[in-house]
Amino acid sequence: MGGPVMTKAELLARCEELYEDLDLTSVREWKEQNPGGRAVGYLPTYVPREILHAAGVLPVGILGAGEQLEIVRGDACFQSYICHLPRSVVELGLSGRLDVLDGMIFPSTCDVIRNLSGIWRILFPDKYTRYLDVPQNFAPEVGGAFYEVVLRELWSELCALSGREPDDEALRAAITLYDANRKLVRELYDLRAAEPWRAPASEAYLLLRAGMVLPVEEHTRVLAEYLALVREEERAMVDNARVLLTGAFCEQPPLTLIRTLERAGCDLIDDDFMPVLRWLGHDAGDALETDGDPVRVLAEAYLGDEQESACRFVPDGQPKGARLVETVRRRAAEGVVCAAPSFCDPALLERPMLQSALDEAGIAYTAFKYAENTGQMQPIREQAGTFADTIKLWGDE
Ligand code: SF4
Numbered sequence: 138m139g140g141p142v143m144t145k146a147e148l149l150a151r152c153e154e155l156y157e158d159l160d161l162t163s164v165r166e167w168k169e170q171n172p173g174g175r176a177v178g179y180l181p182t183y184v185p186r187e188i189l190h191a192a193g194v195l196p197v198g199i200l201g202a203g204e205q206l207e208i209v210r211g212d213a214c215f216q217s218y219i220c221h222l223p224r225s226v227v228e229l230g231l232s233g234r235l236d237v238l239d240g241m242i243f244p245s246t247c248d249v250i251r252n253l254s255g256i257w258r259i260l261f262p263d264k265y266t267r268y269l270d271v272p273q274n275f276a277p278e279v280g281g282a283f284y285e286v287v288l289r290e291l292w293s294e295l296c297a298l299s300g301r302e303p304d305d306e307a308l309r310a311a312i313t314l315y316d317a318n319r320k321l322v323r324e325l326y327d328l329r330a331a332e333p334w335r336a337p338a339s340e341a342y343l344l345l346r347a348g349m350v351l352p353v354e355e356h357t358r359v360l361a362e363y364l365a366l367v368r369e370e371e372r373a374m375v376d377n378a379r380v381l382l383t384g385a386f387c388e389q390p391p392l393t394l395i396r397t398l399e400r401a402g403c404d405l406i407d408d409d410f411m412p413v414l415r416w417l418g419h420d421a422g423d424a425l426e427t428d429g430d431p432v433r434v435l436a437e438a439y440l441g442d443e444q445e446s447a448c449r450f451v452p453d454g455q456p457k458g459a460r461l462v463e464t465v466r467r468r469a470a471e472g473v474v475c476a477a478p479s480f481c482d483p484a485l486l487e488r489p490m491l492q493s494a495l496d497e498a499g500i501a502y503t504a505f506k507y508a509e510n511t512g513q514m515q516p517i518r519e520q521a522g523t524f525a526d527t528i529k530l531w532g533d534e
Pocket of ligand 1: 246
């Protein structure tokens with residue numbers, strides 16, 4: 138998306154094009170422009186993209202096929218009581234749409250993704266496939282030491298793929314680049330919370346999705362351009378219900394679902410879409426000033442952030458849902474939409490605990506399930522519309 142500065146409509150149209158492009162055309166173009174460059178896909182929820190960048194590899198977020206692909210072969214690999222995401226990822230792979238990728242990383246998000254990594258090895262024996270474990274113990278001498286070893290292994294494997302040598306300077310530079318990106322993602326969320334009519338969730342979602350396929354430098358430029366455009370724009374204030382959405386950290390809802398929630402009167406002022414973009418909630422690079430080892434810096438950045446997620450262990454004494462309640466308060470949300478993918482064990486097993494925390498805090502919520510290819514929006518529109526009306530009519534009582 139280089140060249141002259143775009144209008145907001147052009148910028149969003151380009152992001153929507155990327156969102157719909159299951160053939161990863163932008164990744165193919167990147168490889169043509171960067172001979173010898175490698176591209177490696179990764180599944181939700183978190184991978185250390187800095188390591189990929191430092192190895193000369195373009196990280197490509199693979200989030201399934203949304204509403205657009207009929208699943209035939211993908212269904213053969215999974216039982217009917219498994220979520221939709223792995224089926225469409227298999228379908229994308231077997232239909233050749235992911236051929237441009239030189240490998241795939243499967244983070245330890247859940248058993249389904251773990252099993253998918255094994256299936257991938259069988260289906261694509263010639264491609265690099267990595268199951269990526271992340272620590273669930275956050276003591277630096279335990280989880281930190283473990284994660285450092287994992288990161289060093291990953292880095293050296295990716296460098297072998299790209300034909301480079303691990304270079305600390307390249308990793309430091311990558312950390313700085315991703316910090317700049319995370320800073321603008323935080324700004325986007327802050328703007329949504331402060332003036333949701335200026336940066337609606339359906340627009341922000343497209344911008345975030347673009348971050349799955351664009352090189353980080355380009356995605357940062359896109360975010361900066363969008364923020365500059367919407368801050369200047371005259372846009373009518375809308376008095377919708379201020380709602381936080383949780384549960385959509387892996388299989389993503391279709392864009393139509395987000396638009397439906399907005400049309401039903403909900404301003405989504407925060408969410409957990411694509412958590413890889415916000416997993417580190419601070420500038421990891423700050424620690425580079427005191428610690429010269431960028432791998433250790435990255436490992437400790439992971440430990441240090443208390444990101445609440447269904448796939449991250451919450452130590453005893455820190456009840457599940459405490460972070461959600463704190464975010465609702467901090468963002469001045471009026472209610473919560475618990476929206477989880479059908480058959481998503483992590484999200485659905487966590488949901489009762491989150492709902493107990495919301496009940497205890499007296500915070501209104503509504504809950505439903507979706508799939509990435511959910512097409513029938515009317516029931517969701519009615520449920521969300523009733524929820525928004527309830528908040529507006531009786532929220533302050
Ligand atoms: S949607 Fe849930 S169950 Fe499915 S792969 Fe993602 S985390 Fe696992």
